[in-house]
Amino acid sequence: MSDPQHVLAARVQAALGAAFGEPDADPVIRPSQFADFQANVALPLAKKLGRKPRDIAADLVAHLDVSDVCSKVEISGPGFVNLTLSPEWIAGQAQAMHGDERLAVEKTEAPQTTVVEYSSPNIAKEMHVGHLRTTIVGDALARVLEFVGHHVIRDNHIGDWGTPYGMLIELLLEVGEGSAEARLPETDPNAFYQMARQRFDSDAAFAQRSRERVVKLQAHDPDTIRHWERLVELSKTYLHTVYGRLGVTLTDEDIRGESFYDDMLGVTADELRDKGVAEISEGALCVFPPGFTGREGDPLPVIIRKSDGGYNYSTSDLATIRYRVDKLDVDRMIYVVGAQQALHFQMVFAVARMAGWLPESVSAEHAQIGNVLGPDGKIFRTRSGKPVKLTELLDEAVERAGAAFDEVPHEEEFDEETRRRIVEAVGIGAVKYADLSVARGSEYIFDFDRMISFRGNTGPYLQYAAARIRSIFRKGGLTPEEAAGPIVLDHEAERALALHLLGFGTALRQTGETTEPHRLCAYLFELASAYTTFYENCPVLRAPDEATKASRLALCALTLRTLSKGLELLGVETPERM
């Protein structure tokens, strides 16, 4: 336990128990502008106990034992308890963090089996920027939750079973399996989809065959299934390409698409009917969860089985919940999906609870993802109005990173391959970090110039901070592992840096609990800022004496590891040099 906020919380809580018999009161430890932290508990407690806040604070301080942790404790204002940590304590904790494999981030005491459902593209089409954000955010959440000790099940709930497959299969048959066009799903899925769409819209016979093909598909006609499998395989290859370039951890093992639940849909619907949860309305089997109303104030249905006997994705999502609860024994499900589907998930969760498939002990959360907007404030599209293609977007980011790279005079020559890898890491990292650093539910305006900038809360800024640290070790002729310390904090910038380092675990835990990666981004940005201030003020290799140099090298090494680990958990690479 190295996080000061936790240490102080425990101490204050002990004092609360001793002084007032209130060991369970929230000590309300917050960062302070007048000290390192402040405990605000005296004010609400004064209310509860009917005493003056300052008296409460005084009593609290009298019972507070922080002599080994704090150098100063004082009461100020209406009853705030300002806590200033001693540099020795901070240094000791930083040293411990430095010596720890996991940077003193303890694994959670209550590990949960957690499904993170993310990316989930409809593989009939090409991925676009919309998919990018759910993929990036979901992957970061999966990594963070895993690192803090949860059992994470990544779940790529791809759309591989919908109506579009009828026409895709018909198109595949039409162009011939061995043809060049038949490989499009692997290289340019959208082109293939558009082609099918166009045939569907312009040729009634083709459309008719497509509809019949959907029926055959759902009836598991062997020949149709074979073609479908072929298409899905090609799509998976395409996904691999994209995920590989993005550095996303999803693999084939994580794919559990809609087709996976196909044979559970019937029983799901039947059981809902048998339990009396679902009823027939206008020919369709529906559930009307209480509290949801539609346009005319009438009850809003979740359609379980269409009047034609087909199923929608609500049913598929319900089957998915049952599977996860019954077979995977999950404690928590996180759906990293666009904010537009909020109502859908609310209703599906409600139905699952009604049916008894989703016990109170299991949490189901929709981690809403806001839209990415263009410069005009509307859904991000190309000038011609089409969705922006993912690969082209990434290419442009990398190209811009390359231009920036070439503008800067470097001390050494980079061979082409090294340059390519740096520029790729910076370009991709910039795009990913931009998705992560904004609160996930917020929409944000996509802006290449901002995200590729080396100033502000951007990927490149953090990468650059790490690269500068590595540069110091190269110049100094030693590795970060060799910088053992001991850490001593004399300069204000050293102290501020070390203190900030100690907050890493809290940042990770909060990110996992709230499913908000931007918290980790904010932490890392502040860390990089604190490092830069240190860098400007505290010469490392030219430190005044050997002890100071050893201490600063250790701080550099610890910062580098924290920065790298943090970025790694966000899925952002840190190049050795830039």
Added chain:
RNA sequence: GCGCCCAUAGCUCAGCUGGAUAGAGCAUCGGACUUCUAAUCCGACGGUCGGGGGUUCGAAUCCCUCUGGGCGCGCCA
């Protein structure tokens, strides 16, 4: 019509679940390279937190209301 989300500096965004004087980056202005990467740093300027009411010791944060935007609302996903 109902429901959900949003409105914070000229622009793009934070604000740690109710704490003291609301923060960053960009832009603007002014400084710092014979010094470990200046792709950087340090200042300055800039906000009646959309309006109004309420809850309380204390509100950008919670409640109500109004204004102005976004999204969703029966057989698509």
